[in-house]
Amino acid sequence: MNNRIQRPPAEVRYADELALLAGEDSGPRPPGWAMTLRAARTFVMGDDDRNIRGKYVGDPSLVERSLVTLATTRGLMLVGEPGTAKSLLSELISAAVSGDSTLTIQGGAATTEDQIRYSWNYALLVAEGPSVRALVPAPMLRGMGEGRIVRFEEITRCPLEVQDTLLSLLSERVLAVPELTGDDAMVYARDGFNIIATANTRDRGVNEMSAALKRRFNFETVHPISDFDTEVDLVRTESAALLRASGVTIDQDPALTELLVTLFRDLRTGTTSDGTAVEKLSSVMSTAEAVSLAHATGIRGWFLRGDTGTVADLAESLAGTASKDSAEDAARLGRYIERQAHRYSGSAWHELREAHSGPPRR
Ligand SMILES: Nc1ncnc2c1ncn2[C@@H]1O[C@H](COP(=O)(O)OP(=O)(O)OP(=O)(O)O)[C@@H](O)[C@H]1O
Ligand SMILES: [Mg+2]
Incomplete structure (x- = not known):
């Protein structure tokens, strides 16, 4: 049987490097982060002396600013021409900061709120009524509850009302599940949670995003390689x-x-x-x-x-x-x-x- 995975996520491809960096990483780190900001920068940009491969080729200060943003309460929005490594950067940064790059929402015309927040296992829902067991968490619910980075790819391709689902999640930092009761009805964001969105300048524009949502992000433009x-x-x-x-x-x-x-x-x-x-x-x-x-x-x-x-x-x-x-x-x-x-x-x-x-x- 053929078992080879075509493209494992970054935390698997570079597991050795992540372990090495985490092992020698003693400085202060933002709450909830899997490694220091400096180690995360090294993971992305590389360091020949420590045998860490350079993975993103470009401006180190872009990577620094991106990491700093993620340690604040604003989200990170990577915008740029297609094929300039926006998705790659978001994957690498998530792997470094959270040890996991798989909490990913793929934006598109058919993206729904269910794919962002949560949905239900309908067989269980009908049999038992709403319960934590019947809840099917989507990336935002997991990222908030587990304190990890959530990636939102091609966010501007989503309908505007779906994009705006993020508004209250990003400002209140809590996701309500009104069908549940007691403590389970509120999922509070833990340290380490934040969001990296990407948007392609050739698609429907970033300028169509609501002003309210734009304010919740710091924008960084990823340029093609100049040299x-x-x-x-x-x-x-x-x-x-x-x-x-x-x-x-x-x-x-x-x-x-x-x-x-x-x-x-x-x-x-x-x-x-x-x-x-x-x-x-x-x-x-x-x-x-x-x-x-x-x-x-x-x-x-x-x-x-x-x-x-x-x-x-x-x-x-x-x-x-x-x-x-x-x-x-x-x-x-x-x-x-x-x-x-x-x-x-x-x-x-x-x-x-x-x-x-x-x-x-x-
Ligand atoms: N600056 C760069 N550093 C490293 N790899 C790059 C760079 N620019 C392009 N690449 C190559 O492009 C691939 C990444 O493309 P990626 O899908 O991340 O681009 P994108 O900006 O998300 O494109 P799209 O807007 O089409 O989604 C990498 O796997 C690599 O082969
Ligand atoms: Mg992309």
């Missing part, structure tokens, strides 16, 4: 890890990763590295997309032919990525390859032009 070499390194390490997990045992050509990142950055920012203007794509050309494209390229090469993927494989997958928002993007990508690819030297770029001008794909 070229850093982004190349990240795409290389992340895609190598994904390829290993997919059973691909040889390394990808570094020139291919460089080409991919260059192309993504040019089309994301609307300018080549020598400053020539190019047409931006309306599709998101994020680092996360670059990682999955490098992964797909490796899979094509390995499972179709036994190599780690060529520029032609990359070109095959690229068309799909670049045209998911509008058909016009595919044409823009074509024009970029025809008119700009010659600016870059190296055989990988030559192959890209060849792949583009080659026989039409079936």
